[in-house]
């Protein structure tokens with residue numbers, strides 16, 4: 025056992041400490057605390073030296089994987105490089121020292137940031153105005169769907185309680201719709217991964233509030249029939265909701281507003297860079313077309329004015345790229361994904377051959393090493409083995425359309441050398457699988473932990489030390 029495998033409580037030695045306070049030299053004595061406020065027992069804190077504490081936390085930080093430690097090709101999550109200048113801007117004392125209840129005349133700079141972001145996002149998306157209240161993509165979805173409901177209710181059109189969601193949709197789409205009290209109607213994808221317009225047609229009617237779409241969809245494919253879909257949905261009285269969580273490939277190329285979408289959210293923390301592992305922080309501003317501006321919420325969906333730090337980072341990112349360079353973010357994210365796809369498709373099954381956008385999906389290994397009586401290596405095994413080489417795993421077993429889905433999103437911010445390194449390792453893993461799948465089945469071999477029971481780890485995580493255990 026390495027010494028830093030120990031919990032800080034296990035490093036504790038009675039009487040050891042990091043600092044001692046000097047004797048009270050001034051003869052000033054504070055009043056004794058009243059007895060009822062005093063502890064009856066000393067707190068059970070670990071007794072360790074300063075260097076123990078520093079090493080403990082530094083070592084803990086290295087047991088984790090982050091975008092600052094390695095390549096993180098997690099599909100549908102856009103884990104990209106976050107320029108440090110964004111952090112500096114967000115940490116400026118003029119911003120961090122603000123109080124949300126300050127008089128308006130003292131926060132004109134902040135208002136200018138919101139207005140500039142509203143303008144920038146309107147230009148990027150082709151919509152009219154945005155609310156910056158929602159603090160995540162899913163939060164934006166809920167806000168946008170509530171807004172759609174409100175639009176129908178305001179016209180006295182109360183029976184529109186159904187929302188159409190493609191079978192390839194991100195899991196938050198049906199979840200947000202359910203939270204909003206909408207009934208979910210699934211529309212199927214065709215074999216080429218695109219929404220099946222023939223399957224959509226019979227679903228449309230006067231009970232449809234709208235459709236939620238991701239474009240490019242979660243398979244990384246551009247929905248080429250979006251014009252036709254928009255026409256059909258609008259003709260039945262429904263609205264189009266755009267899940268713009270990962271807008272990278274579209275930047276400067278295509279705009280949701282021009283495709284016919286009425287409402288959208290955009291994940292600033294994915295598309296415009298903000299460190300967002302582990303569930304936060306985020307910002308999911310919701311934009312609407314002109315005819316829906318009056319339904320934008322002023323308040324209620326979140327406290328005060330949303331997640332300003334994330335909005336600032338996104339603003340810094342947009343300004344840094346500028347109008348002329350924003351489109352390269354889109355182009356490079358698409359180029360990187362296609363380069364990986366083409367470089368690996370002889371070792372990994374590629375169910376959809378067409379050009380992808382910012383991400384794509386493999387469906388397991390071409391040769392998984394299975395033989396008579398020997399089970400082959402799965403997508404989970406590949407993902408676990410990648411950790412040994414210092415790469416975060418891609419998204420696995422999503423979307424649900426494929427049994428061995430391995431969804432890769434390199435983003436626009438990785439160099440060719442980094443991407444080539446990843447391709448080489450993916451090829452090596454494929455060769456290992458073909459030779460002896462059992463080696464992959466026991467991976468990772470070099471990570472701090474091997475394979476936890478992921479359901480228990482997610483549902484009943486043990487986040488606190490219990491001394492008795």
Ligand SMILES: *Cc1c(COP(=O)(O)O)cnc(C)c1O
Nearest residue numbers: 100101160161162194196269306
């Ligand atoms: C990440 C993502 C979401 C959800 O965003 P959160 O900020 O995690 O709530 C929704 N849709 C798609 C396509 C996504 O990739």
